Amino acid sequence: MSDRAVLHVKGRVLVGPDDVRDELWVVDGRISYDRPVGARDIRTVRGWALPGLVDAHCHVGLGPHGPVPEDVAEKQALTDREAGTLLIRDAGSPSDTRWIDDREDLPKIIRAGRHIARTRRYIRGYAWEIEPEDLVAYVAQEARRGDGWVKLVGDWIDRETGDLSACWPREAVEAAITEAHRLGARVTAHCFSEDSLQDLVESGIDCIEHATGLTEDLIPLFASRGVAIVPTLVNIATFPKLADGGESKYPTWSAHMRRLHARRYDTVRNAYDAGIPVYVGTDAGGSLPHGLVAAEVAELVTAGIPPVDALGATTWAARRWLGRPGLEEGAAADLVVCETDPRADVRVLAAPRRVVLDGRVVD
Ligand SMILES: [Zn+2]
Numbered sequence: 434m435s436d437r438a439v440l441h442v443k444g445r446v447l448v449g450p451d452d453v454r455d456e457l458w459v460v461d462g463r464i465s466y467d468r469p470v471g472a473r474d475i476r477t478v479r480g481w482a483l484p485g486l487v488d489a490h491c492h493v494g495l496g497p498h499g500p501v502p503e504d505v506a507e508k509q510a511l512t513d514r515e516a517g518t519l520l521i522r523d524a525g526s527p528s529d530t531r532w533i534d535d536r537e538d539l540p541k542i543i544r545a546g547r548h549i550a551r552t553r554r555y556i557r558g559y560a561w562e563i564e565p566e567d568l569v570a571y572v573a574q575e576a577r578r579g580d581g582w583v584k585l586v587g588d589w590i591d592r593e594t595g596d597l598s599a600c601w602p603r604e605a606v607e608a609a610i611t612e613a614h615r616l617g618a619r620v621t622a623h624c625f626s627e628d629s630l631q632d633l634v635e636s637g638i639d640c641i642e643h644a645t646g647l648t649e650d651l652i653p654l655f656a657s658r659g660v661a662i663v664p665t666l667v668n669i670a671t672f673p674k675l676a677d678g679g680e681s682k683y684p685t686w687s688a689h690m691r692r693l694h695a696r697r698y699d700t701v702r703n704a705y706d707a708g709i710p711v712y713v714g715t716d717a718g719g720s721l722p723h724g725l726v727a728a729e730v731a732e733l734v735t736a737g738i739p740p741v742d743a744l745g746a747t748t749w750a751a752r753r754w755l756g757r758p759g760l761e762e763g764a765a766a767d768l769v770v771c772e773t774d775p776r777a778d779v780r781v782l783a784a785p786r787r788v789v790l791d792g793r794v795v796d
Contacts, residue, residue, distance in 0.1 A: 439472040440789065442770060446482045448760045449749050450741050457482065459766040462792030466762055476794070478770050480786045483744065484759035485519025485540075485767030486726050487751035490642055490663045490714025493521060493542060494528025497720055499558025506530055509723045510539045514795060516724035517769035517785045520757055524621065524642060524663075524714070525584040527559060537791050541767070543755055545582035545621065546575030551600040554589040556719065565605035572609040576618035581756075583613045587622035587641070588629035596685045597626035607636040621663075625693060627651070634660050642714070645669060645693035647700050656707045661754065663714035666732035667725050669697045702737035711738065712754065713747035727783035740779050747782075766792040 440459035447453055458465045460472070491513065494506040501509075506528060513521060519540045523530070525548035533539050549571050550560035561571055575583050585606070591598045601609075610633075613620045619639035624630055627646035634641075634654050641647070644662040647655065655662070672694035676687040705711050713730055717723040726747060733743040745751070749759050758764035770787040788795040 438474045438476045441475050441477045442482045444480050459792045464764050464766050478787050480770040481774050482768050482770050484748045486517045486747045487520045488518045488715050488726050489522040489712040490524045490665050490716050491521045492526050492718025493523055494526040494530045495718040500527040512723035513540050516726050517788050518726045519767040519790055544579040545584040546579035548584050550586035554600050555586045568605045568609045569612045572613050576613050576616040581618050583618050583620045585622040587624040588626040590686050595683045599629035603632045610637045652707045655709045661710040663712045664701050665714045665716040667729050668716035698736040705738050712751050730779045734779055741776050
């Protein structure tokens with residue numbers, strides 16, 4: 434990291450989809466659109482500037498078998514930073530990563546506490562595994578531990594039926610979501626399946642992760658309630674491999690996973706077309722590597738979302754949704770500078786020319 438010299442970003446500054454400027458300045462780590470008076474040590478960066486990218490489904494401090502040591506969590510956060518991810522919504526972590534808040538050189542994190550799952554209905558070592566009568570208490574606990582979000586596991590394989598199924602009775606999620614909202618936290622849930630969605634949405638949930646089971650009949654409900662989805666298509670791409678692995682023991686589940694995978698792009702495009710907010714999330718940290726934010730943006734474009742809105746899903750729109758500033762005057766200077774216009778080809782995001790975090794150029 435270099436010192437906080439005055440930075441001059443020149444070229445095109447994409448403040449918003451309809452707000453494009455020619456330059457911005459970074460003074461004392463803050464964005465300014467006025468040329469600073471008397472500044473001497475000025476470093477110029479040329480290119481196409483965007484707000485620091487948002488990964489709205491990422492796990493820091495989590496590895497394939499559960500919590501990881503701090504040095505591993507640090508590497509995860511650094512890998513995200515190199516990719517231009519400067520704001521993370523952590524979608525559940527068993528580690529205490531509060532120490533990252535004191536590190537100006539690491540991405541900013543909005544936490545959802547630790548995953549809350551039904552007993553033996555999630556990946557071992559990740560979640561609090563509880564029964565419905567304890568859901569309200571655990572949601573209250575994680576709402577207090579997190580940064581305004583709580584994460585539920587809404588469905589998972591039921592080994593008795595050999596297929597995905599909803600994890601919670603309707604009354605339990607209603608009470609839990611009401612309690613989270615009373616405490617000022619929003620709620621999201623991991624959902625692969627179709628049958629978990631209606632109860633969660635009618636109970637007032639704010640977001641659904643993956644949402645592969647979002648069928649045509651449920652889309653109007655999501656749209657009318659304004660429930661966001663974070664599809665994590667780079668994760669959904671692994672479904673065929675998971676299905677192969679489970680084929681002999683759980684053939685029904687395998688076939689279900691393959692169907693969800695096969696229609697994944699239609700699911701996302703239909704949601705987008707209906708006006709459902711769609712955000713970029715990679716699901717890094719469990720089995721997937723960190724730093725895949727550009728690949729997920731490209732996947733949303735493949736699904737049929739126009740490039741400018743796929744970019745918004747990791748920049749302007751995502752930041753507004755999470756209550757964090759973008760490239761507004763006076764905001765912390767968290768930005769990425771691309772070689773060429775990312776609206777013309779989002780793949781340019783995969784190799785940012787410069788990443789600037791809190792006004793410092795990441796070298
Ligand atoms: Zn996840």
